[in-house]
Amino acid sequence: MVEFKALYFASARDAAQDKAFEILQIADKQPATMASALECIKVTYPKMKSVLESAMIALNERYCDKDDMASIEIKDMDTVAIIPPVSGG
Template sequence: MNKVLFFAHLRDAVGKEFLMLDASGKTVAELKEDLSNTYHLPKMDTVMTAVNEEFAPDVVIIEDGDEIAFIPPVSGG
């Protein structure tokens, strides 16, 4: 199982701070696509991803037990 964390507007769209699901064997890109389709998440292509607290590109393959966090770009001033 994998813990998938959501921040900012993604958390609002999913309605939860995190989900527990089996994403092992998928790439980060595949997980983004699955979640986007299931929860109608906007602009997942601009979201940064961390796997086990390290930023990860879309080609990283998720392993059982990995923690994945999706962090949308932040602007401020």
């Protein structure tokens, strides 16, 4: 089992029921990957699915390529940030 810290910004925070962050667990997946972390988030918060379609994803403050999610390994207590597009003026 791998625990990771999930950070939610803007509409991701709304989808996560106003939580800014939390600790989640990926059970029985070795190695744990970014794809399994995102699946864990989607199972916990079904509304997050639409947010993730356009959000940037960061692992330990580094942006991840969406094409590489299955190969990016998550280690215990890594930080996964969900950063939706921001608009404003």
